[in-house]
Amino acid sequence: MSDQRAEARKKIQLLKNLPTLPGMIEQISRAVDSKRFTVADIGNLISRDQVLSAKVLKLANSAFFGFSRKVGSLTQALMLLGFDVVKGLILTSSVFDMMKDRDQGLWEHSMGVATASSLIAQQVDLPDAEEASLAGLLHDLGKVVLRAQMTEDMQSIVELVEVEGMSIRQAEHEVLGFDHSHIGMWLAESWKLPEELMDPIRWHHQPEGARKAPLLTAVVHLADIMVRGYGHGDGGDPWVPELDRGALRLLNLTPQKLERVVDGICEKLVNSGADMPPH
Ligand SMILES: [Fe+2]
Ligand SMILES: [Fe+2]
Known part of the structure; x- marks a missing residue:
């Protein structure tokens, strides 16, 4: 990697307002890996953050996923979309929060x-x-x-x-x-x-x-x-x-x-x- 790139990479990874991976994701990832948690437990973990839960539900209900019935709970969202997608939604909503x-x-x-x-x-x-x-x-x-x-x-x-x-x-x-x-x-x-x-x-x-x-x-x-x-x-x-x-x-x-x-x-x-x- 050229010096210029190495420098830019460092700069980007150190950007002050860059969204860091939300602590929530790390917690949830650990819960999933440990296999001791049920989908409902993970839903409960996410629902502790109300803003985040609202965003996940709004996205799960967007025309993007095309579900015919309303996704009413985080547990349901997790079951319908899978953990990876919900994780992606959380990440994405934090990314897109940066956008006006x-x-x-x-x-x-x-x-x-x-x-x-x-x-x-x-x-x-x-x-x-x-x-x-x-x-x-x-x-x-x-x-x-x-x-x-x-x-x-x-x-x-x-x-x-x-x-x-x-x-x-x-x-x-x-x-x-x-x-x-x-x-x-x-x-x-x-x-x-x-x-x-x-x-x-x-x-x-x-x-x-x-x-x-x-x-x-x-x-x-x-x-x-x-x-x-x-x-x-x-x-x-x-x-x-x-x-x-x-x-x-x-x-x-x-x-x-x-x-x-x-x-x-x-x-x-x-x-x-x-x-x-x-x-
Ligand atoms: Fe591209
Ligand atoms: Fe593109």
């Missing part, structure tokens, strides 16, 4: 990629669609940090996109010497997220770099491109990122499977208002 209303577009983009990732995961040999959804939700974590914490750099980046017509990643490299995928990974490292989640955060634009979770990374890579292609939300520039052929080969989607994904995206994102923010 002006970042609604990025939120919509992230929710869209989460939905598309889960749809693609169901068509390839990826048993855990929940994990795919979480990876999709968090893939552009670095952009959140850039927008919320590195506003001056972000201004220069936006200028390059708008005036020079650069892609957001090109502009990030021009201004910073690295891009949002590095920033996301550095934050994920300091949060000690599982490596399976780090791969799509770091490699969603260069899926050939993924070592631990190449299939999941390919899923998020394609989901990102499809959501950008449909013009859902705001990824930061008007361009659709380039599709990596190796990732497409790895996914091995038949025309029928691809059609199911496209149908799902049209149904959930294009034709419905499934992009409500959790405010």
Whole structure:
């Protein structure tokens, strides 16, 4: 790693207002690992934090998950969504708390990629669609940090996109010497997220770099491109990122499977208002 990057990484991991992994998550993780706790116990743990519980329930009830009946309790949310997703919701809500209303577009983009990732995961040999959804939700974590914490750099980046017509990643490299995928990974490292989640955060634009979770990374890579292609939300520039052929080969989607994904995206994102923010 170059000196410049090493320095930036340190800076990002030390950012004062960066959300640290909420203490709650650590407590819950320990409870889950110990296997002595029931789902209800974990629900009770979360419900001690009222703001957090309200956010989890609001998200669980958003059109994003598409449950036909209302999710009324945290226990129910945990059972329906699984622990990983609830953990992701807690993390995500703390990330998105950093965002103001002006970042609604990025939120919509992230929710869209989460939905598309889960749809693609169901068509390839990826048993855990929940994990795919979480990876999709968090893939552009670095952009959140850039927008919320590195506003001056972000201004220069936006200028390059708008005036020079650069892609957001090109502009990030021009201004910073690295891009949002590095920033996301550095934050994920300091949060000690599982490596399976780090791969799509770091490699969603260069899926050939993924070592631990190449299939999941390919899923998020394609989901990102499809959501950008449909013009859902705001990824930061008007361009659709380039599709990596190796990732497409790895996914091995038949025309029928691809059609199911496209149908799902049209149904959930294009034709419905499934992009409500959790405010
Ligand atoms: Fe990205
Ligand atoms: Fe993205």
